[in-house]
Amino acid sequence: MRRFLFMGVIALCSLALLAVGGTYGANLYYATGHGTNCADCHEMADNVGVVHASRHRNAGCTDCHEASLATKLRHIRVHLTGSAPESIRLREADVQQMMGNCQKCHRQEYAGWHAGPHSATYSEIFANAAHNQKRRLMDDCFRCHGMYFDGAVRDVVQPQNTTGPWHLTRPKMADQATIPCQACHWIHREGSPETKPAERISVAGAAVHESVGFYDRREQMHFGAAMLTIPALYDGARVLKVSPDQRQALCYQCHAPRQPEAMSIAATNHWEPQAGSGDDRTPMGVHEGLSCLSCHNGHNESAQASCATCHPAMSHCGLQVEKMDTTFASKASQHNIHWVKCTDCHRHGVPQVKRSVMAAGQ
Template identity: 35%
Template sequence: MKNNIFRNVIILLLILFVVLIVFGGSYTYWNAANPEKTCASCHEISPSHQTWASSAHSQITCFKCHGTALSNGLHSFSEKANMVFTHVKSAPHRDEIRMSEEQILETMQRCKGCHENEYSNWIASGHSASYSHIFLDEKHNATEQLNFDCLRCHGMFYAGTTYDLVEPISVEGPWKMKDESRADLATIPCMACHKIHSRGMPSVRPDYANPGYIFYGRVVQNNSIGLYVRNEEIHFDLANLPTPVILNDTDTVQTPNDPVYRLCVQCHAPSVRHQAGSSDDKTPTGVHEGISCRACHEPHSNFQRNSCDKCHGDKSKNCKLDVRTMNTTYISPESPNNIHRVACQDCHDDGRNSSKSVKQ
């Protein structure tokens, strides 16, 4: 009897050992093999794989960004198992699957593994605002009632509506999150402006033998930059974003040629009358007309305290004044002269380019 029990235990352990070997080998192969033989063998993944293969991230394996079935313990295992179960259980209703907001935010945490500097700059910017920062802002909510369009820029990947997120939908508070677990989640993650699976090539070293031609051989690339449109559930490349017509009273404002401006203005947009400075618009007019957002705002951090030094010397050639100390919103948010719209006549009442004509 004891011999039979011992033999059964040995057999059971051998079976378990074989199962672990097979599972471990299969798991290792799945993560190391060419995606065409694993993930991309499903037709829903094919479009993403095709763009990944021709992108700047083509040398980075899928699981580096998306994780594996065991990368996040039981949570990731159940998530991947549920994806397989859902796929097998019923015919998919779309040819290309989408990541949920939770998956987007998890992937964003992996972005900082390679893009640590960009991530830290983003954290320090206004674009890292959470749901509670945006939707529980008493001053803003009392001025402008929350509506469905808020999620167009703040919460692009959120699956619900504004009514599912916060209450009451009114200019009278107090306001509270319906789901407190979302309060600290980022409303503008990396993928709001970056399409990771986008066409592009990894950077290469220039021709050092001809340093004078390095400038001419460098191609301007904005490969991953684009706008995620919530209603369409798709990224639009910069080339496909329209350049809006901005008016200053009845005059058409000269807008920057920089394609990134077309991205910024999708959220920092004017009112329906297209007047510069209306609503959330920051299109420069006056002395800064035609200048791109990136000329003053650093990427990701939006830091602008060094912006004057990029173009100006110690003193303006026209006014003979230190532009850093002029009475504009650059020096003080209380200034009546918005740095985006300041014009010569805001300071000079006689039209002369002289410091003697500056209003006191």
């Protein structure tokens, strides 16, 4: 009996030693090869290859990716059984876990994202009574919210109707981000590590980082912002002037206009799509031609203090621009800051006295 007990203890200790040694040993193995050792299992060779040309080339695999014993065992099982998927990609659990590692280096960006609307959680998006009463949830929601989720909307929230009350089917998802870092960042994408720019202000205009891209749930891959489309839009019958800033092509993937209703005037005359329709926020009126990024900060989306970039504190009308009757000053305003026009207030045209002041350049 003692002999069996002794052998049992030895076996348990050996297993524990193997587990600990295997985990740390494998981490060391992966770290020393800078990824090439990971690529020994051919399935992930492509992913390792591209990261060596990416902005994150100086980071090791395990700096970003979770490498617990359970994960390693899963990789071994997949490798030995030949059940690797056609393209190696992150699961939502991986994405959620990685965000903590993103935060370690990109603290300011993470804090900005966390303070802004793009950090909305599953609970805030899918169990939002105000939204769900107006419109039924559908799988298309995942295109912009929860793009890494592997399932249908019925797997996230129940009931599927407009009466509610709604609850998440997996309560642990409640606080998880629906727009994680990897929604807009293509981590393995080619690019050079960030360096201090030679000039503080570039005269070449805003550059589109290669690593900024939209994760397309359908294709299960990122599309670089530089190759995304900026739509041609109409303001009524008029072709709208849209900023050519390619960075905002990323915004248009979700803040997109809708096609007009069939038989509508816009559809009949092919004035489509109309700016301001659907979730589109393309500037019209006094702000026509501006890029989203002219006012919005990339991570927290805040437009606070952006007016001063272009405006003097006082408008031509003698009003403080930040306190004029627009949604910038108050969300209750009737005048959306994105498409406010002079004629919204000056319904009979710009007053003569103001016009003469403007002409005099005062």
